[in-house]
Amino acid sequence: MRVSIGSLTLVAFFLSVLAFFSAFxxxxxxxxxxxxxxxxxxFVAIVAIGQTFPILLRGIDLSVGATLALAGMTAFDLSLIAxxxxxxxxxxxxxxxxxxxxxxxxxxxxxRLQPFIATLATLAAYRGLVYSISGRQLVPSLxxxxxxxxxxxGLETYYDLGSWLGVSSLVRLPWFPLSFFIMLAxxxxxxxxxxxxxxGRNVYAIxxxxxxxxxxxxSIARTVVLSxxxxxxxxxxxxxxxxxxxxxxxxxxxxxxxxxxxxxAVIGGVSLSxxxxxxxxxxxxxxxxxxxxxxxxxxxxxxxxxQILTGLILLMAVASDRVAFVRRRKRFAxxxxxxx
Amino acid sequence: MTVDYATPVLAVRHAHKYFGAIHAxxxxxxxxxxxxxxxLLGDNGAGKSTLVKxxxxxxxxxxxxxxxxxxxxxxxxxxxxxxxxxxxxxxxxALFDNLTPAQNFYCGREIGFPTWLPRPLRFxxxxxxxxxxxxxxxxxxVSLPQFDAPVALMSxxxxxxIAVARATIFARRVVMLDEPTAALGLRESRKVLxxxxxxRAEGNAVVLITHNMEHVxxxxxxxxxxxxxxxxxxxxxxxxxxxxxxxxxxxxxx
Numbered sequence: 001m002r003v004s005i006g007s008l009t010l011v012a013f014f015l016s017v018l019a020f021f022s023a024f025x026x027x028x029x030x031x032x033x034x035x036x037x038x039x040x041x042x043f044v045a046i047v048a049i050g051q052t053f054p055i056l057l058r059g060i061d062l063s064v065g066a067t068l069a070l071a072g073m074t075a076f077d078l079s080l081i082a083x084x085x086x087x088x089x090x091x092x093x094x095x096x097x098x099x100x101x102x103x104x105x106x107x108x109x110x111x112r113l114q115p116f117i118a119t120l121a122t123l124a125a126y127r128g129l130v131y132s133i134s135g136r137q138l139v140p141s142l143x144x145x146x147x148x149x150x151x152x153x154g155l156e157t158y159y160d161l162g163s164w165l166g167v168s169s170l171v172r173l174p175w176f177p178l179s180f181f182i183m184l185a186x187x188x189x190x191x192x193x194x195x196x197x198x199x200g201r202n203v204y205a206i207x208x209x210x211x212x213x214x215x216x217x218x219s220i221a222r223t224v225v226l227s228x229x230x231x232x233x234x235x236x237x238x239x240x241x242x243x244x245x246x247x248x249x250x251x252x253x254x255x256x257x258x259x260x261x262x263x264x265a266v267i268g269g270v271s272l273s274x275x276x277x278x279x280x281x282x283x284x285x286x287x288x289x290x291x292x293x294x295x296x297x298x299x300x301x302x303x304x305x306x307q308i309l310t311g312l313i314l315l316m317a318v319a320s321d322r323v324a325f326v327r328r329r330k331r332f333a334x335x336x337x338x339x340x
Numbered sequence: 341m342t343v344d345y346a347t348p349v350l351a352v353r354h355a356h357k358y359f360g361a362i363h364a365x366x367x368x369x370x371x372x373x374x375x376x377x378x379x380l381l382g383d384n385g386a387g388k389s390t391l392v393k394x395x396x397x398x399x400x401x402x403x404x405x406x407x408x409x410x411x412x413x414x415x416x417x418x419x420x421x422x423x424x425x426x427x428x429x430x431x432x433x434a435l436f437d438n439l440t441p442a443q444n445f446y447c448g449r450e451i452g453f454p455t456w457l458p459r460p461l462r463f464x465x466x467x468x469x470x471x472x473x474x475x476x477x478x479x480x481x482v483s484l485p486q487f488d489a490p491v492a493l494m495s496x497x498x499x500x501x502i503a504v505a506r507a508t509i510f511a512r513r514v515v516m517l518d519e520p521t522a523a524l525g526l527r528e529s530r531k532v533l534x535x536x537x538x539x540r541a542e543g544n545a546v547v548l549i550t551h552n553m554e555h556v557x558x559x560x561x562x563x564x565x566x567x568x569x570x571x572x573x574x575x576x577x578x579x580x581x582x583x584x585x586x587x588x589x590x591x592x593x594x
Contacts, residue, residue: 198450199460205447208438215398215434216448217419223460275438328437328492 006269006324010281014288021295028295034174035158039245041290042179043238047257048264048282049183049190050101050234053227055265056194056207058274059115061228063104064235064261066126068254071097071239076249077135079149080142086151094236100126101232105225123258131251146247155179155244179241183283186234190279203227207275263310264289267317273325289313347410349374349545350395350426350514356403357390364390366569367404372514372545377536379560379577380549381589386566388549389431392516395547396428397421408513422449425513429503429520431549437492441484442466442473444491445506476509480535497528504535508542515539516547521555533559553582567591 022029047064054061075093078084084092100122107118136143147153155178162173194200202223206213214220235254243249266272267288268281289310296306348371357365365387372378382388393399395406397415405412408424415421421428436444446469452462474487482501484494491499500520507515517536521529529552536559540546550556556563556577565573565588573588575581 193461196463197460198452198462198464201443201447201450201464202460204438204443205436208436209434212434212436213448215396215418215428215430217417217422218448226460275436 007278007281010267010269010284010288014284014291017288017291017295021291021298025295025298027298031172031174033294033298035177037287037290037294038174038180039158039177040294041286042177042183043241043245044257044260044264044290045183045283045286046186046234046238046241047261048268048286049186049279050231050238051258051261051265052190052194052270052277052279052282053203053231054115054119055262055270055272056203056275056277057115057224057227058207058210058272059108059224059228060119060262060272061101061104061231062116062119062258062262063100063123063126064231065254065257066123066130067097067100067232067235068239068242068257069130069249069251070100070126071236072243072249072253073130073133073135073251075152075240075243076147077133077138079147079152080145081135081139086149086154089149090151090240093240094233097236097239098229098233101235102225102229104232105228108228109221109224127251130253134251136251147243147249148247152240152244153247155182155241156247179245182237182241186237187279187283190230194279199223199226204275209275259314260286260289263314263317266321267313269321271321271325272318273321285317348372348407349409350547351407351410352391352395352404353407354404355391355394355401355406357387357394357399358402364569365394365401368566368569368571369404370564370571370574372547374513374543374545375540376561377540377546377548377559379556379563380547380566381556381563381585382566383589385568386589387569388566389518390569391566392428392518392547392549395421395514396426396516419448422510425511427507427511427515429507429515429517431518431522435491435499435503438490440488441477441491441502442470442487444502445469445473445476445509449510472509476505480505480508480538482531482535495528496523497525497531500524500528500532501535504532504539508535508539511539511542511544514545514547516549518549519551520548521550521552529555553586556585557582565589 027033047068051061051064071093074096075089078089078092079086104119104122107113108115157178158175160175162168167173194203202218205216205218206220206223210220239254242253264285265282268277268285270277270281292309292313293306296309350372353369355365355368368391380388380391390399394401397418397420400416406415407413413424415424436447439447451465451469452459453465477484482505484498491502504517504520520532524532533555536546536548548560557579560577563575563577563585564571565585567589577585
């Protein structure tokens with residue numbers, strides 16, 4: 001695999017952020033804080049991995065936060081109201097999230113809607129659906145009942161790798177949450193799908209030049225619909241991890257997650273102009289955002305200032321993406337003009 | 341390669357195409373034989389690109405038929421036309437800027453394995469594809485600065501050479517080129533014309549759309565002229581008939 005300068009810059013930036021907060025924030029470089037980072041942002045990373053598909057296709061999925069809530073509420077209802085066992089609840093919630101994603105894809109392909117408009121509409125619709133199916137409203141007494149099904153609660157497990165490796169006497173390693181390993185598994189699967197299969201190559205081709213992809217005989221409709229479906233599936237998986245962590249689902253689950261996920265993807269070098277970027281970027285981007293937020297909190301900087309800084313980081317990432325795009329265009333125009 | 345006049349590799353018979361009220365192709369017929377270059381001429385809007393898109397499966401004909409090796413075929417979609425052995429180099433290149441030359445070559449028909457997996461999930465044989473693409477680039481004597489860089493970084497001539505070379509990898513019967521030299525300088529045009537000659541020498545039937553009469557006279561074995569959706573003439577172009585061709589294109593004959 002070719003390692004681009006951009007991804008090296010990203011990793012260097014991530015490491016320097018870690019170094020900065022380790023030096024200046026009092027409790028940053030502790031095992032407990034690293035646990036927080038891993039358990040608190042693995043679910044964001046999974047949403048960001050899903051978001052990579054639409055963005056590579058030169059689209060966007062604004063509905064992932066609402067899809068996440070929809071899957072979470074489905075799990076809540078099925079587990080607490082319907083009393084389904086966890087091994088049925090988990091796949092059912094994933095199916096609901098995947099269907100939500102597929103609907104986005106179908107709207108974009110068959111109604112020829114701009115992805116931005118289509119998913120903005122479904123963002124509102126899915127969130128409304130969450131309120132209308134909310135088990136907290138339907139059966140108010142359930143709103144304080146935690147989900148204790150072992151299959152769901154079991155997703156919130158930590159592994160003490162330090163003792164397992166026998167190094168706990170030397171260095172205090174954080175306990176690794178199961179969600180972190182699930183995130184790694186999703187990362188590997190999606191990386192293989194995007195970089196080594198025909199489906200992945202088609203995604204890059206459509207993002208690079210949709211018209212040429214059509215001329216090359218690639219089925220654009222199928223690729224787009226499946227991609228949005230996979231994005232929904234990732235949001236659903238993320239919802240299950242979040243529900244396991246909170247032991248409940250609320251109507252406001254995942255509000256704003258779409259912005260964090262898009263920010264993570266763009267910071268990770270997935271170009272909004274389509275067809276450029278790998279799936280590792282969004283994961284590094286998610287943990288980068290996580291490290292900044294945790295570090296700033298420990299430095300005692302207010303929530304509002306943190307939001308401003310997050311916005312500024314996103315702005316920087318988008319601007320550098322834009323500059324790179326304009327530069328590519330210029331170089332191309334120059335090469336056309338001058339000839340061989 | 342000798343020209344086989346027995347059965348044309350590609351024949352279009354009485355083709356009609358409508359776009360709403362516009363009758364874009366009106367009873368157009370033509371034949372191309374293997375080992376010859378057919379120039380398809382006409383002013384803007386004459387229906388050349390429409391005809392090419394019908395043959396390459398992008399549009400479907402509203403009337404008439406297309407025959408490959410004498411047998412009628414239905415070409416629904418670009419993939420079907422390709423399976424019939426028809427390769428097309430489009431006017432606007434249709435390259436993927438974000439992919440490398442080898443990835444461009446194989447886009448939409450990558451070599452994948454294992455075959456028991458559904459097609460989209462097959463793993464790509466990147467090494468084999470890179471190797472084959474490099475061999476073609478080498479055989480056609482196209483010089484590229486970097487073989488593993490995205491084609492966005494390459495010059496207009498190199499990009500056109502990649503587009504033409506892509507057609508040559510898979511060409512089995514017919515190669516159609518829609519204004520392959522339109523955006524190129526003199527030296528780069530020369531390179532592309534050499535590629536066209538090579539395609540012909542390898543036994544392909546070549547359909548060449550161009551506005552450049554010099555190229556027509558130099559390369560084409562026959563020329564078909566379209567005007568306002570109709571076929572208005574066919575001849576073997578040479579220096580002497582160049583004026584006549586131009587007159588047919590603009591509609592000033594008689």
